[in-house]
Amino acid sequence: EVQLLESGGGSVQPGGSLRLSCAASGFTFSTYAMSWVRQAPGKGLEWVSVISGSGDSTYYADSVKGRFTISRDNAKNTLYLQMNSLRADDAAVYYCAKLSGGSCYSALMLWGQGTLVTVSS
Amino acid sequence: DIVMTQSPDSLAVSLGERATINCKSSQSVLYSSNNKNYLTWYQQKPGQPPKLLIYWASTRESGVPDRFSGSGSGTDFTLNISSLQAEDVAVYYCQQHYSIPFTFGPGTKVDIK
Numbered sequence: 001e002v003q004l005l006e007s008g009g010g011s012v013q014p015g016g017s018l019r020l021s022c023a024a025s026g027f028t029f030s031t032y033a034m035s036w037v038r039q040a041p042g043k044g045l046e047w048v049s050v051i052s053g054s055g056d057s058t059y060y061a062d063s064v065k066g067r068f069t070i071s072r073d074n075a076k077n078t079l080y081l082q083m084n085s086l087r088a089d090d091a092a093v094y095y096c097a098k099l100s101g102g103s104c105y106s107a108l109m110l111w112g113q114g115t116l117v118t119v120s121s
Numbered sequence: 122d123i124v125m126t127q128s129p130d131s132l133a134v135s136l137g138e139r140a141t142i143n144c145k146s147s148q149s150v151l152y153s154s155n156n157k158n159y160l161t162w163y164q165q166k167p168g169q170p171p172k173l174l175i176y177w178a179s180t181r182e183s184g185v186p187d188r189f190s191g192s193g194s195g196t197d198f199t200l201n202i203s204s205l206q207a208e209d210v211a212v213y214y215c216q217q218h219y220s221i222p223f224t225f226g227p228g229t230k231v232d233i234k
Binding site: 110 | 159163165170172173176177182212214216218219221222223224225226227228
């Protein structure tokens with residue numbers, strides 16, 4: 001069964017850091033681009049970042065550029081999101097998603113259940 | 122950035138009736154080299170992650186009921202639910218993946234009348 005399981009969410013103070021992980025199973029991980037999408041409580045979806053299957057290409061939303069880093073370990077079938085300098089408006093459920101192909105310019109085919117990040121003093 | 126808009130914000134439809142959601146992009150998401158619209162529709166039910174419904178603007182994902190259909194090209198797109206069922210109550214989002222940053226529409230909430 002194809003599955004994505006996020007972890008690493010929690011409560012952090014403004015200016016703090018968190019690293020999210022997304023463990024993938026049931027498919028050849030290195031073949032697919034992966035993405036992070038977030039959703040603030042009661043709000044819509046916001047695309048955060050995407051990484052190619054090889055990890056060579058990465059792209060970010062302007063709102064997180066320079067603060068967040070997406071990466072992957074294809075040997076461990078795991079996607080990461082390192083989040084630094086967190087702000088109150090970064091609070092959201094963070095979803096990892098498998099794209100439909102190796103290209104970053106693909107649909108978000110499968111989503112994990114999400115992990116909640118709270119930023120508060 | 123490509124701005125995605127959706128209309129209406131919400132709609133209530135009787136069971137068995139048609140629901141129509143519109144999505145508009147601020148610039149074309151049609152890639153001329155492959156003639157594909159980089160436009161996807163997602164369904165998000167309460168308390169659940171989003172689910173892929175329609176990709177390339179009109180291709181139904183495997184397992185999605187055929188009452189869901191997508192149409193449109195360039196900048197104007199439509200999601201139709203031909204005969205609304207109780208399990209279709211959800212928020213529906215369109216997304217463009219033509220250019221970075223990929224952007225979502227604000228969502229359309231569908232309820233039963």
